[in-house]
Amino acid sequence: MNHRIHYTHCPICNNASIQPSFFAEDFTVSHELFAIWHCNHCNGRFTQDVPDLSAIVAYYQSDSYISHSDTKKGFINQLYHSVRSITLKRKRNFIEQLSAGAAKTILDVGAGTGAFAFTMQQAGWQVSGVEVDTGARNIAASKFKLNFHLPEYLYQISPASFQIITLWHVLEHVHDLNGYMQIFHRLLTANGKLVIAVPNYTSYDAAYYQQYWAAYDVPRHLYHFSPESMAVLAAQDKFKIQQYRSMPFDSFYVALLSEKYKHGSTNLINAGWVGLRSAFKMWQDVKKCSSVIYVLEKLN
Template identity: 40%
Template sequence: MTKEKEFYKNLEPYLNCIDYTVSKESYEVMHNEEYDMLVTSPLPVNLDKYYKSEEYISHTDGSKNMFEKTYQLVKSYTLNKKLKLINSLKTDSRTVLDIGAGTGDFLKTCKENKWTTFGVEPSIDARNIAKEKKIDLVENLESLGDKKFDIITLWHVLEHIPNLKQYINKIKELLKPNGYLIIAVPNYKSFDAKYYKEFWAAYDVPRHVWHFSKTSIKKIFKEFKMEVIKILPMKFDSYYVSLLSEKYKKGKMNYLNAIYIGMKSNIKAKKSLEHSSLIYLIKND
């Protein structure tokens, strides 16, 4: 597993974070001034084992407790918002590729609305759940061959990719000229990130290798002749992340404080435009 060496040059200490989900190991989150982004260091050789946790619910359809039930309810709402976004884009043939497709809910929604769907998901457990929904996913980008897509989406995936520029280059090869790339990532410049500091759940070390700002996303994709044409907020993320952050900070989910901080983050973002997570709509040349 490779990582982009240039992002690890001239780093300054920013925070020390703990992997609260799996290993309880400590990692440095370092600041790269050139790109205005943060990087996790050191990066484990075998990242796969850091995803093996029952608490890692993004690859499940669990609804065992109040937190998971709320997660699934919000997911249903956000799926419709995502569908509305791709429906607003002019495309040649309505083909969409979802990278990091999880259990296939986004593609299922797209398929039900007359999109031709393709998906990539490395987790075999998630692929099996998706297959039960009649959504067939492949394990990696190489399995897609020389297909070209109108729209490629990565919903909270890019921050997980160690070989970042190599991966973006492959995505560009899969995207049609004038096609659209949609990326959602956490924003470490949000109020909830600054409030929770090392307990901010969206650092999620070491699974999150990179921690992006608007500057870093624009700069990185400009190098591939791809332009950020719109930035949209993910307003529910501030509440979800705050709930987890409360648990990491205090040992339990303080729902009232999490709702308060999530709301405060969204209110402050009305002026700063620094929401907890951001969606970037990127146009290929």
């Protein structure tokens, strides 16, 4: 049985104007090479011959996959945890501003081990979470007393149930991309907001590290978005990008990982320099950030 998906059209915009760009290695689990293709229509990229939904599970089986394991093993993961308390506060304040006094109902898709969901619950929000990984759900239950749902839950919820839906570095992992976007449209209130954070392959650090850029993360990352491709995806699923926000720490974190992938060890000075250059580009134009937060408003 063939467990790979070969695209003849772009999975983001369904256009046939696609071509191979380069190969990237799975540095986390298998060390296989995967082809990354480019779409000339939406300016998005995608991983070609990606494992299907049943086969992709094996590529998440690593203790170093932090969003599922919450590991503190290694310098880079320790640094991640040190910065997380700051980023969680930033996310909470950002969501509070977006809600503007509306009903505090939020759905976190790809909720991982529950740190963000717990932060919002502590701030008085009614929180629901969806997480596919059993280990991550178990950590959320034991650490935060949060019981997350499996993805099937999305099909059981009543329409217009949430003021905010968040996906923090999750949409690039979802096989049924447009199907999920249509579900989010149905589940949001009329003035609700869809918040999507994804890596940006048009950033400075992506151009610098090229195939070693850690945020390609093949084959777990099925799509590699640019601001242009996100705008196309939003429009075809009845959304409009309302604002762009930066994730300033991501350029440094990704640079640290990319240094390790490229050279076999982490050069802190060079990683810091690349991260700083990328952050400077971001301050000039938020659409050049290593990871971009897109706030989408629902169109009726």
